[in-house]
Amino acid sequence: MDRISGKISKAVPTMQDVAVAAGVSVATVSAAVNGTAPVSKKLRERIEQAIQEIGYKRNAVARSLKMGTTTTVGLVVADITNPFFTDVVAVIQDVLHRAGYAVMLCCTDESASLQEEQISLLLDRMVDGLIIAAAGDDDGLRRHLRGANTPVVLIDRLCHDLDADAVVVDNEDAVKSATKYIIDLGHRNIGYISGSLSTSTGRDRLAGYLAALQEAGIDYGDEFVRLGNFRAKDAYTATMQLLTRPDRPSAIFAANNLMVIGVMKAIRDVGLDCPGDISVAGFDDFPWADVFQPNLTTIAQPVQAIGEQAAELILSRVADKKRREPRHIVLKGRLMIRESCRPRLG
């Protein structure tokens, strides 16, 4: 690159170079580029031409240092492999990009310690805001987020005692109505494969299940509840435990989409048929839920709305840093009744 020819051609041109080329000061170039101060037509044209000629691009890092703002938001999700999260991520991405923001994506694999690392990484890089689907324990999260006065929007999962904006679904209500639907089909022994109880979604969804049982006067409590920790593999073993009981459940509800896979695998592996022998429903809809067999009955989350609201929230926080009351947006899930649940025989 650098020709040895008296003057060395810089690798990447700076505002200074533009200023020299256009015969003005850097301040004027800055004003012209950003439109922050009036600059005469004549100069503006000269500057623009110089920019074209030498191929100048503004250095966002230098700008960030000076401005104290990076037009970047960090996005932390528990599992990028989960279709629910990817759908939400896609929407957030889209909205933020339109607003000129970049997105730094991090993935915590449902691990609290990894989560702290990732948040630290993002905070170091001075992201203007943070959207988090929190994994694991709340304490670490709170500790890391206090002090850093970066605006935070929680999605999907709440964090106790952290006064941040949040957009979540009414999990309890959704699972309660799904469970009620199953009960109304005549099922009494209903298995429940739960997510991690250190997340608000894990707790709230379970609460919905229990509430429906109670309301129906079924009182075995959490007898049929097993922990699946939101992963297919854990759900598989959990389901196996349920299916090998003498009084095995005639229906199973899985608290998220990944766990449904584990449930179905287990059902297949013990030689049962869904929905013939056992009914299944799960949280989170996915695109092929109604094209492969059995067509799954699910609770669809409003992913589009969740993503949009989260993005809007963080944008408004970033635009106007003054501390306001945190806002919680609660959306409703929707029960998609398909064919994986049948009335209980006999």
Next chain:
Amino acid sequence: MDRISGKISKAVPTMQDVAVAAGVSVATVSAAVNGTAPVSKKLRERIEQAIQEIGYKRNAVARSLKMGTTTTVGLVVADITNPFFTDVVAVIQDVLHRAGYAVMLCCTDESASLQEEQISLLLDRMVDGLIIAAAGDDDGLRRHLRGANTPVVLIDRLCHDLDADAVVVDNEDAVKSATKYIIDLGHRNIGYISGSLSTSTGRDRLAGYLAALQEAGIDYGDEFVRLGNFRAKDAYTATMQLLTRPDRPSAIFAANNLMVIGVMKAIRDVGLDCPGDISVAGFDDFPWADVFQPNLTTIAQPVQAIGEQAAELILSRVADKKRREPRHIVLKGRLMIRESCRPRLG
């Protein structure tokens, strides 16, 4: 925050603050923090303590400006909603994070113009490297990437005439063997739902299909080929066209996972059954391919290896900027034979 009390407490402490607190110069603090120069035990301890006390964190933006390096790589994929990409993204994420790098994720929605925007956004922010699953036309890509002397690794899709590292799958070979498998089952009229032909994957996969036909002495050429552009919806209409022909195909191959969904939907909507009436196979495996019915026969890509190799490549490029020959890594796909293809009847 800022108490009005004589001296105002800074929002976020700087190295200067640490220096004052420890009674040393900023240069020494920097040396201690980075270990770039020897500093006596005594001072190091004082500095460390000061850091703890005032809660200092190094400002990565300032550091980037000075160092000309951001320890961030940009990751551009065509569709974050596609399980293949998310799997790869997850692996890349993981490897890069371990190496201390952050990942900026962008999504182009298969649009060339959006892609240029996104790359521009990343380049502005001075990412140290770029991993790209290229969408659309190659010219724009080349134009944007030249000049910026940022290392680039292409994944999944090649870009003609761009001398960048790349890790791809031998698409032609994989599809050829899958098609051969279908032919060997006795099928003659085999539909092919293609991805966009402006991508190398679109072209190579189609080439594999055609090669298998030719080798088997079947010579209707691209009679049964329809464009699905890698999206479920387009694949649906494309499949509909095929299924309403008088000589409708007895088997269909879809060139990626999303399009399989469209194909299955179309088959269902015209009242046919897979695999009873029509056999189906597709590119890209997914977790539930073998738990829901029909168990899909697919070509599994080595997502783990793709992600790892891509991450390693970009890391080595970033570590050592000197221009070397671009490396192309070609991996093999694997045919996962399940139950969605049956011997042709009659």
Next chain:
DNA sequence: TGACAATAACGAAACGTTTAGATTAGCGTC
């Protein structure tokens, strides 16, 4: 005792912007 390394700490100049405040130019008024 003085000369000379070796070592540890420091001062100050970058990196490429933004921006407050100073300067200049242009122009109408008295």
Next chain:
DNA sequence: GACGCTAATCTAAACGTTTCGTTATTGTCA
């Protein structure tokens, strides 16, 4: 022609690091 008043432009000081060249502090050896 001196004066003010705008509007346009410039000068220079930040922003928070890193790093080069320099100085201070030892210790060693002739």
